[in-house]
Amino acid sequence: MNNDIISPENLVYAKPELMNDTPMHYCAGCSHGVVHKLVAEVIAEMGMEEKAIGVSPVGCAVFAYRYIDIDWQEAPHGRAPALATGIKRLWPDRLVFTYQGDGDLACIGTAETIHSLNRGEHIAIIFINNAIYGMTGGQMAPTTLLGQKTATCPFGRVPELHGYPLNITELAARLEGTCYVSRQSVETVAAIHKAKKAIRKAFEASMKGLGSSLVEIVSTCNSGWKLTPVKANEWMQEHMFEKYPKGDLKDTTSL
């Protein structure tokens, strides 16, 4: 029976066309893959395949340029928003976005992030927050939750020694240059649909020249957290959303 269902006219879901067949280096169940798919889908829906320029960071998403068939530029660690600023100012008709993790955006690149958002550069920043340094082996990040155990705080993060988690999306919402600041996640189908809408709005706002946008995706790092992908999603729902509640923090776009 299955054989006559499987034909092109019955196709309802497939891997986005912009995403190529290169095997992704991400761990099994990593949220990066889902966000990559969303970015590829949104760019295709907007018809910007030939005009999109992504800036990939240093971190797990460093090889993002291998997987989505658009133009990419690799930035030095943390400097993606600065690089995107340059690209967008030279080519205002291009869709310029950065794709950064929490180590890149909220630690080494805090200055670039805050200042490019504050200047109101017409770029979109996609921020993957998994509260840990995934690529280097699970060290504490600025976004690590209080009490969370990592390789460099094996007894849990304590504020006296390690300071408090940095909520950079809330900071961004206070800046005058930003037009759209949102926090989403990609653990369920409903959440993925919402995240896609947020990414679409951020991209459209940047093309309309309304200001800078930041879309934070609260993500999992099952390898770093030492959990299975399914358990990591549950842990995220239980612990991460308390500190990083989902929703639009700022929206002046009226899109």
Added chain:
Amino acid sequence: MGKIVGAIVVNEERCKGCSLCVVACPKDVIALTDRKVNVNGYPFAIAARPDECIGCTACGIVCPDGCITVYRKKLE
């Protein structure tokens, strides 16, 4: 009203066996292979109960690696 039937095709070589699709499937269609692994050594997702599939696309949407293609047809 016609019955809606679905079918999935898994790219077995690309699948990493994260089992997010197994959890996402509302009809319990998908399972990971028990004693079989792909070229990378991962157990992979298969349609263990294909007749139950309604083509809701949940598995495809949550798959981080884009391994699952979903088809849906309305039977008259």
